[in-house]
Amino acid sequence: MTHEQISKEISLSRPAVHDRIRRLESAGVIRGYSAQVDWDALGLSLCAFLFVRVTGNCVPIAQKIWTLGTEDAMVQECHRIAGDWCLLLQTRSASTAAHLRLHDEIRAIPGVQNTMNVIALAEVLPDESRVPVPADFPATLATRRN
Missing domain, CATH: 3.30.70.920 (Lrp/AsnC effector binding domain/regulation of amino acid metabolism (RAM) domain)
Structure with a gap:
């Protein structure tokens, strides 16, 4: 999804979405991106x-x-x-x-x-990562590491 699409989905500004994604990448939570394969x-x-x-x-x-x-x-x-x-x-x-x-x-x-x-007979749920990220990230990450 684009930052614009994410911002509409979660009712957050595009710059705020961009900043959160950048922080997740910097913290190593997001290690990379991959293609959805057919x-x-x-x-x-x-x-x-x-x-x-x-x-x-x-x-x-x-x-x-x-x-x-x-x-x-x-x-x-x-x-x-x-x-x-x-x-x-x-x-x-x-x-x-x-x-x-x-x-x-x-x-x-x-x-x-x-x-x-x-x-496997059939895929029941799509092959997509579901990762909960707290709204106050990265503050919660620092707390968990201590």
Whole structure:
């Protein structure tokens, strides 16, 4: 959204919106900007979640997983998690066959012990960040750091 659109949405002047966004960027709260991707248009409409259990340190394995992928299958996100599994991956693929190839590449990495796939049937809520920002930011940020 433009600063003008945001200002109308929240009933705040455009300069005030600009100033708040600048402060969020300066404080590191906003680290960057990204595109909203139409995965269907890219031919990667299959979304899957892949739980991975590893032996040993999961960080080098996660780094290796991150390098995998082709034009028809990729790892979109990789999270280190607690519980029975070590990593949670969100993948995008052109088909179940493409996902299976990516899955088999991951399984072939030394140290990968086990995996579990969950195929997403549909996106229920849009892929948009929802971050509550207090009206008195950055004063509240300073309070939380102390």
